[in-house]
Amino acid sequence: MSAAIREWLRRLWATFHKAPEDAEMEEELRLHFDMIADELKRRGLSFEDAARQARLQAGGIAQVMEQRRDQRGLRRLEDLIQDLRYGVRTLRRAPVFTAVTIATLTLAIGANTAAFSLVDALLFRDLPVRDPSSLVQFTWRYPSDPPLNMFSLENYAQYRDRNTMFSDMVGLAPLRTDSSAGSEPIGAWVVTGNFFHALGVKPALGRVLDVSDDTLGGAPMAVVSWRYWQAQFNGEERALGAIVEITDRRLPGPVHATVVGVAEPDFSGVTASMRSDVWVSLGAIPTAMRSRGGVALMARLKPGASIAQARAEMRVLYQSSIDALAQRDPQWRHVAIDVTSARAGLSTPLTDQFGGPLSLLMAIVGVLLLLACANIGGLLLARGAARQHEMAVRVSLGAGRLRIVRQVLTELLLLASISGALGLVGARFGAAILTQIMISGTQSLGPSPRLEITVDARVLTFTIGVTLLAALVFGLAPAIAAFVSAPASALRQGGGAQTKSRRVFGNGLVVAQVAISLALLSVSQLYIGHLRHLRDRSLGFDRDRVLLMSVDTSRAQNREQLAALYRDAVARLHAIPGVDSVAASGMTPMSGAAGSAFLRVEGFDEPADDRQRVSLNTVSPNYFLTYGTPLLAGRDFRDSDMDQPRRIIVNQALARKYFSGRDPIGRHVWLENERDPYEIVGVAGDAKYQDVRLPPPPIVYQFALMSRGSSDLSLRTSGRRAGVADDARRLVNDVFGTTSVGRVTTLAEQVDASIVPERLLATLAGFFGAVGALLAAIGLFGLLAYTVARQTKEIGIRLALGATRGRVSLMVATSAGWVVSVGFLLGAPTAFWSTRFAARSVENLPAGGAVPIASAAAALIAVAFIAVYVPMRSATRVEPVIALRAE
Amino acid sequence: MLQGTLDIMVLQTLAALGPSHGYAMAARIEQVSGGRVQLNMGTLYPGLMRLEQRGFVRGTWGVTENNRKARFYVLTPAGKKQLAAEKREWSRMVTTMQAILNEPS
Numbered sequence: 007m008s009a010a011i012r013e014w015l016r017r018l019w020a021t022f023h024k025a026p027e028d029a030e031m032e033e034e035l036r037l038h039f040d041m042i043a044d045e046l047k048r049r050g051l052s053f054e055d056a057a058r059q060a061r062l063q064a065g066g067i068a069q070v071m072e073q074r075r076d077q078r079g080l081r082r083l084e085d086l087i088q089d090l091r092y093g094v095r096t097l098r099r100a101p102v103f104t105a106v107t108i109a110t111l112t113l114a115i116g117a118n119t120a121a122f123s124l125v126d127a128l129l130f131r132d133l134p135v136r137d138p139s140s141l142v143q144f145t146w147r148y149p150s151d152p153p154l155n156m157f158s159l160e161n162y163a164q165y166r167d168r169n170t171m172f173s174d175m176v177g178l179a180p181l182r183t184d185s186s187a188g189s190e191p192i193g194a195w196v197v198t199g200n201f202f203h204a205l206g207v208k209p210a211l212g213r214v215l216d217v218s219d220d221t222l223g224g225a226p227m228a229v230v231s232w233r234y235w236q237a238q239f240n241g242e243e244r245a246l247g248a249i250v251e252i253t254d255r256r257l258p259g260p261v262h263a264t265v266v267g268v269a270e271p272d273f274s275g276v277t278a279s280m281r282s283d284v285w286v287s288l289g290a291i292p293t294a295m296r297s298r299g300g301v302a303l304m305a306r307l308k309p310g311a312s313i314a315q316a317r318a319e320m321r322v323l324y325q326s327s328i329d330a331l332a333q334r335d336p337q338w339r340h341v342a343i344d345v346t347s348a349r350a351g352l353s354t355p356l357t358d359q360f361g362g363p364l365s366l367l368m369a370i371v372g373v374l375l376l377l378a379c380a381n382i383g384g385l386l387l388a389r390g391a392a393r394q395h396e397m398a399v400r401v402s403l404g405a406g407r408l409r410i411v412r413q414v415l416t417e418l419l420l421l422a423s424i425s426g427a428l429g430l431v432g433a434r435f436g437a438a439i440l441t442q443i444m445i446s447g448t449q450s451l452g453p454s455p456r457l458e459i460t461v462d463a464r465v466l467t468f469t470i471g472v473t474l475l476a477a478l479v480f481g482l483a484p485a486i487a488a489f490v491s492a493p494a495s496a497l498r499q500g501g502g503a504q505t506k507s508r509r510v511f512g513n514g515l516v517v518a519q520v521a522i523s524l525a526l527l528s529v530s531q532l533y534i535g536h537l538r539h540l541r542d543r544s545l546g547f548d549r550d551r552v553l554l555m556s557v558d559t560s561r562a563q564n565r566e567q568l569a570a571l572y573r574d575a576v577a578r579l580h581a582i583p584g585v586d587s588v589a590a591s592g593m594t595p596m597s598g599a600a601g602s603a604f605l606r607v608e609g610f611d612e613p614a615d616d617r618q619r620v621s622l623n624t625v626s627p628n629y630f631l632t633y634g635t636p637l638l639a640g641r642d643f644r645d646s647d648m649d650q651p652r653r654i655i656v657n658q659a660l661a662r663k664y665f666s667g668r669d670p671i672g673r674h675v676w677l678e679n680e681r682d683p684y685e686i687v688g689v690a691g692d693a694k695y696q697d698v699r700l701p702p703p704p705i706v707y708q709f710a711l712m713s714r715g716s717s718d719l720s721l722r723t724s725g726r727r728a729g730v731a732d733d734a735r736r737l738v739n740d741v742f743g744t745t746s747v748g749r750v751t752t753l754a755e756q757v758d759a760s761i762v763p764e765r766l767l768a769t770l771a772g773f774f775g776a777v778g779a780l781l782a783a784i785g786l787f788g789l790l791a792y793t794v795a796r797q798t799k800e801i802g803i804r805l806a807l808g809a810t811r812g813r814v815s816l817m818v819a820t821s822a823g824w825v826v827s828v829g830f831l832l833g834a835p836t837a838f839w840s841t842r843f844a845a846r847s848v849e850n851l852p853a854g855g856a857v858p859i860a861s862a863a864a865a866l867i868a869v870a871f872i873a874v875y876v877p878m879r880s881a882t883r884v885e886p887v888i889a890l891r892a893e
Numbered sequence: 894m895l896q897g898t899l900d901i902m903v904l905q906t907l908a909a910l911g912p913s914h915g916y917a918m919a920a921r922i923e924q925v926s927g928g929r930v931q932l933n934m935g936t937l938y939p940g941l942m943r944l945e946q947r948g949f950v951r952g953t954w955g956v957t958e959n960n961r962k963a964r965f966y967v968l969t970p971a972g973k974k975q976l977a978a979e980k981r982e983w984s985r986m987v988t989t990m991q992a993i994l995n996e997p998s
Binding site for chain 2: 039073
């Protein structure tokens, strides 16, 4: 250990232990001093002269003590500790200020960090592979369906061999693995052999897959992820040669793949939103699966090739597939293949659904950060003004001015680091909740989605930096004022008047807060209104109190048996107290299932290229009653229709389109590929089918008491008795066989699960809007309370001169009114623009006009009244005599 | 006084005198230097403290011949080594300087 380090350690230790003690050091010096004096006296000097001479010769004891203390410990550290102690004490003396500041900063830091981390992980972070910027993916989009990256293996081989733009093209497909008891399902992918080489991913152990592994029917080989290797094999080499068993419902039996390697630690698949544990070679997939299943395509552009060129070439290559498909369905003419960048990984339903909402969320939390900065600024400014007196006292008592600036800085750093730490915790928590909400709606989308969210250190640093900067700008002002101004004048003023520039600036900050929070609240009102519209008003059925149950009906051998079982079940279900009506249907709204066919109606001609399918469902009697969908004309199905199966009910949208106003009852229509016509016996009101965001499509309801194989039962219940679901499940299991009931849910839950992005946005926008309004209210409150405190003397004089207390409260209210009004004036155009922008970013969202802005303004005014009330009351309670004597 | 010479003076004095207190060291240095080096307390004591923190000297409380409590410093083994090293360095530098200065101008 070098001597310098030893010195530093001893000094560090001494900083906290103060050894040697001051008294010891002083005694040593005094001895030295006395010995000099004795020596001088021996030479004949008088006592006083000797003392003076000794001081000249040796230096003053007090000064030397100071020098020794500097050498004893680490001076800067000692000062810092002292500053921190003082800072903590000061902050504890102003608990409300401290709490509000920390809460504001924590919220801003936490929300921003959570949102940015999530968006970055999902949408922006480059894949950890070689040259991610040259990676592209392919999608096509059937009209009004989401984009799909799904191609047959034949297409894959064709594009791979014929293209001129790509250096590599890989295919991959997730396997639908079931979770075995108690364990998470593994994320397994089938990949083409060139997968790892094309991406440039190296093995950490063993080897990666190779093109030779693609041999048809060859033994399946697997590469596992680093994480899986650690979890399942403890990172041991025995993993090589081990067998991984993968079951997929679509495969005849489990696949047993031999592990040949472990991927490098950084690589965890090509999409952030689906877990990737095992990659299996294509050879693992039996022929049956090969012909049916498709693969997602990913490719690497050759150097110099652009995405636009690649797109043009792929459109040519894809054309033959389109031609073939359009023979049967002209809608395919509208489908084109698209090539987009895949540098951040493959798009998934999760990224498609949440891309827009998350970007908006980012904008919202960014605005919140701005608001928080304004709030902190106002708070610190008011506090600084209140502390001017203290600063002046300290300066005149001889505190170094730089030392005072440093003291204020320490306080701000203290606030920022407490908030930063809390914000980090909050961000983790927030990101976890966001992830949970996002995943909750996508349970049925194949491999279990999993988002790997790590709180991003850069973002955390950035947000702390921004808030700290704001704190510095506003917080240092009083310290600098103390530095520049003569302390005497500040002391003389005795905390009387405030400077004009500061007042204008303080008002300006609150105006800005009102304006920003008006915009924020308007946007949140817009989203909340939209959500309410989606989930309640426009459904066409009554979502509340409907229980849904999927039933396995395979016990019935034929239609007659099924009908008998159905009648039995309905009768018994009706006997449960609280069940109002029961119906069966082939599918339930927003369940993810759908059916469609072309419809031919005599007298209705449409160009072959524009032909569109109508949606299908099979329903039992009482379906419309159960769902609360009105029958507008004709009649409902009845049991006797069993013998007259070619009768249908259509909805209003279908009647409007195919019969344009004429009465459809009794008319005949034909479904695609069927020879015999159907007769329309009823017209039902429009109801949403599989997407609440889209207008109700034309629907044909065919008659069926229940569908063979599986069917859905819907029960309308009255009241909220908890046991109904259990009773119903037991009864249905009695009728159809012990394990026949699958998923039990409610219609409301099913609708909600289909609009998770909208719910997420509305919830978060609502939360942040409320927080914004709260911040603005705190700002307003702070400003008024501060103004009233400063004007106590003025108010006292006014009261003494005969002003009524009513006039005084009016005075406070007026100044608040001005600030809020100017804020509204500036905020209205901002809010208008923000709602337009916010509406554009979400599909099928009307801008909403003035309604959201008006309701936001109303909410803000209500909050402002509360904020004004307390300072107003304290103004009216001023006692003139006391206020005037205080000077 | 030259930067860095305090350490070598103090260490050398302690080596010559054996255990001694601050005043004795200052007096000795003044005497040996013919009055040319007068150490005031502000130089001597922080310096002693640094030497102690670096582990070259160790101070213990004792009693002077006049029966006053005083802090006596002794050289540690590390201090002896340090003194030897600094002496070597010092004479090397003196030789170098002399060689440069003796060059005929």
